[in-house]
Amino acid sequence: MFTTRPTLQGTFGMVSSTHWLASQSAMAVLEDGGNAFDAAVAAGFVLHVVEPHLNGPAGEVPMILAPSDGDVQVLCGQGPAPAGATVAHYRSLGLDLVPGTGPLAAAVPGAFDAWMLLLRDHGTKSVAEVLRYAIGYAEDGHAPVERIGQTVETVRELFETEWQSSADVYLPGGKSPKPGELFRNPALAATWRRLIAEAEKTGGDDRIAQIDAARKIWSEGFIAEALVRQAARPTMDTSGSRHTGTLTAADLAGWSASYEAPATYDWNGWTLAKAGGWSQGPAFLQQLALLPAELPQYGSAEYVHLLIEGCKLAMADREAWYGDAADVPLDVLLSEPYNAERRTLITDEASRELRPGSPGGRTPVLSDHAHAVASGEDGFDAMGIPAAGVGEPTVAKDGAAAGEPTVAEDGGTRGDTCHVDIVDRWGNMVSATPSGGWLQSNPVVPELGFPLGTRLQMAWLDEGLPNSLTPGRRPRTTLTPSLALRDGVPVMAFGTPGGDQQDQWQVHFFLAVALRAEVRGGLDLQGAIDAPNWHNDSFPGSFFPRGMRPGSVTVEERMDPEVVEELRRRGHDVTVGDPWSEGRMCAVARDPETGVLSAAANPRGMQGYAVGR
Structure with missing residues (x-):
């Protein structure tokens, strides 16, 4: 049968993701001695940089893990509704649906902690080792796919009139990202560099201690403080009004990713x-x-x-x-x-x-x-x-x-x-679907270089339903x-x-x-x-x-x-x-039976790629 590409086969490692830079970054981690879980974390953070219209650090990521020496597990990186996100509160604002954008739609961010938990429990690399690829593309630039600029152009007026912090990142000099021209996000690179420095200072040379420190910086440190400030800013959303969100410091400090x-x-x-x-x-x-x-x-x-x-x-x-x-x-x-x-x-x-x-x-x-x-x-x-x-x-x-x-x-x-999907030479396997925190979901947090997410839009503002908006519960x-x-x-x-x-x-x-x-x-x-x-x-x-x-x-x-x-x-x-x-x-x-690994990726959209050997 004719196919657009071959199904790759090899024995060392295989990666398939929705962007070639994420795939190759993950492969670089495997070549550097890392396992599938190290590689997945590196790919996840690269995806935040090269597909910002599709995911971000304050979004979410469910994963399914198959460690070579353990049981299949789900790692839940979907944060719940904040304590103040009640049906009564949203109804009091005259809403029948959770807005599709803005801080009212923001759940507790789940992606970062889930990636760090995966790295801590199943990986072998340090925070700095897995983040260096994302930092490089954010700091030195990457050639953006067409859809980034097209998305920015669609919301240009909103960015220029209401979401100025987003315009600062995605419309520098009034120009949206263009294919073939390097696009940078220095604020995001600076965020990760500061996080690594603080985590290494707290954790010393201990890899696990560094990762736990990074998680705490996210949930209680400078990142948490900036996220809470952003949630409190009145923001124009799809309702046509400006609203503040419900996310608080207690919400961030009180949640962590988990296995099930x-x-x-x-x-x-x-x-x-x-x-x-x-x-x-x-x-x-x-x-x-x-x-x-x-x-x-x-x-x-x-x-x-x-x-x-x-x-x-x-x-x-x-x-x-x-x-x-x-x-x-x-x-x-x-x-x-x-x-x-x-x-x-x-x-x-x-x-x-x-x-x-x-x-x-x-x-x-x-x-x-x-x-x-x-x-x-x-x-x-x-x-x-x-x-x-x-x-x-x-x-x-x-x-x-x-x-x-x-x-x-x-x-x-x-x-x-x-x-992103990855299998390594030891038989470790992971499937992860990062999303949320899109550039068009919320204004960029100016101190951090990325926006809050909007996953609460999936919950209903009717009481008594399995998917009713409920504090402490995940939106479906x-x-x-x-x-x-x-x-x-x-x-x-x-x-x-x-x-x-x-x-x-x-x-x-x-x-x-x-x-x-x-x-x-x-x-x-x-x-x-x-x-x-x-x-x-x-x-x-x-x-x-x-x-x-x-x-x-x-x-x-x-x-x-x-x-x-x-x-x-x-x-x-x-x-x-x-x-x-x-x-x-x-x-x-x-x-x-044979240990042969294989991989394939979607040709549609011309950006997904599989790599491996």
């Missing part, structure tokens, strides 16, 4: 591991649980229809049952009796309803907004853009990969993220790294940016790997990534203003026209997008 067991599901000899019901991760598992024993031919209209309709049911359950503010009944949601009953709802015709199930006989309860968008009352599409026409979801154009942020002039965005996130095992042994790490599309594209990728022939004696990672992809928006979106398009499906132009026509005959509102516009998948794998 993954949610898992067994399918045809594979075990899939995801983050728990505080994320959308189990929706991936539910889509597998909804599949019949005998699948239609791979790539056929019947196959695509089946996956679309199963996704709708899983995402409806996500809406009704997932969230950190309540116990998520995953045992029932992933059980065969429950999914056998749900499977009967899939017919030959496309559904346009939001149909959550009743696990254990419980009655699903949805937010008022979800009811409104499901009935077509909101007037917005699932991307968060005012609807231009019924059944016409926003489609990536002009070389942009679907999953890139769609940004309105007020800074409103449906958001996006980055991804779309970030969803993946790990696959065979016979209990980790064999593949993968993931993608893309918000609500992440656990659609990942299901399609996994099935393409599992159902198709191997190449060169190994998994056909690149062929699965390159295969024509699609997504649907038939459920409430996770990003402000949280719209929905019942019955919509967006496919790549490369999909078989006969398949497209049959989908339309079945009642799907099909939009044909650009030929390379759906997904930004990354993947690495390891054959436990």
Whole structure:
């Protein structure tokens, strides 16, 4: 089968990420004797610099780890709602939804502490050793990808009139970042240099003590102080008003990243591991649980229809049952009796309803907004853009990969993220999806060179829901790294940016790997990534203003026209997008019998790369 690139194979180490500089920085760490976890931390901080429109240090990062000598774990880098972030407070401001930008949308930042915890517990390098690549690109400059400048231009007026600290970084001399010209963020480089100096002074020559000191500087030191000052500044947000946030020093000092067991599901000899019901991760598992024993031919209209309709049911359950503010009944949601009953709802015709199930006989309860968008009352599409026409979801154009942020002039965005997967010669494996803290999410903290995040926009301002805004609880996130095992042994790490599309594209990728022939004696990672992809928006979106398009499906132009026509005959509102516009998948794998490592990366958007040897 033709692919855009080969699936890489080797025995030393493999990296796949959404930006070539992050991939090569991670590989440099492996070459310097570091392991997969050291390399992941270095890549994560480089991604903050080279994809600032997609992630930042004050964002979040869930990870799935498979240490060669231990159990698979989820490392949660998703911070909770601050103590003052109550439904009553936001309602008192006249809000029905958490704004898509500004400090009111800021959760406790989780990314930095999660990266440091990974480095401390599983890495071998010091803070200075893993941060030096990010410092170099921030200080000496990097050639920015086109989307950075395009994003900045979209919010230029906001930056120049309201968010001056952002203009100082991203519009120096009035010019936005341009491809081929070096772009720098000296404030960010200075922040990391000061952090390293203070951590080394406190921790001496002890690597662990240095890392713990760095974590404390973030949560209680000069960085924490600057973040709290920024949260208290009145800031124009997507509501059209200026608001201050709820983040306090106590919120920062009282939280740290943590480990937990993954949610898992067994399918045809594979075990899939995801983050728990505080994320959308189990929706991936539910889509597998909804599949019949005998699948239609791979790539056929019947196959695509089946996956679309199963996704709708899983995402409806996500809406009704997932969230950190309540116990998520995953045992029932992933059980065969429950999914056998749900499977009967899939017919030959496309559904346009939001149909959550009743696990254990419980009655699903949805937010008022979800009811409104499901009935077509909101007037917005699932991307968060005012609807231009019924059944016409926003489609990536002009070389942009679907999953890139769609940004309105007020800074409103449906958001996006980055991804990195790494496997090393010892068999350590990690999948991480850093996001949030985008340059368009909040004003840059002038003392630090990066903004706060906006993950609270994913929580509802209705009481009593699993995903209600609740102090101390995590907003339900779309970030969803993946790990696959065979016979209990980790064999593949993968993931993608893309918000609500992440656990659609990942299901399609996994099935393409599992159902198709191997190449060169190994998994056909690149062929699965390159295969024509699609997504649907038939459920409430996770990003402000949280719209929905019942019955919509967006496919790549490369999909078989006969398949497209049959989908339309079945009642799907099909939009044909650009030929390379759906997904930004990354993947690495390891054959436990031979020790051969492999990797592949997405060609869409022309910036993701796999490296290895």
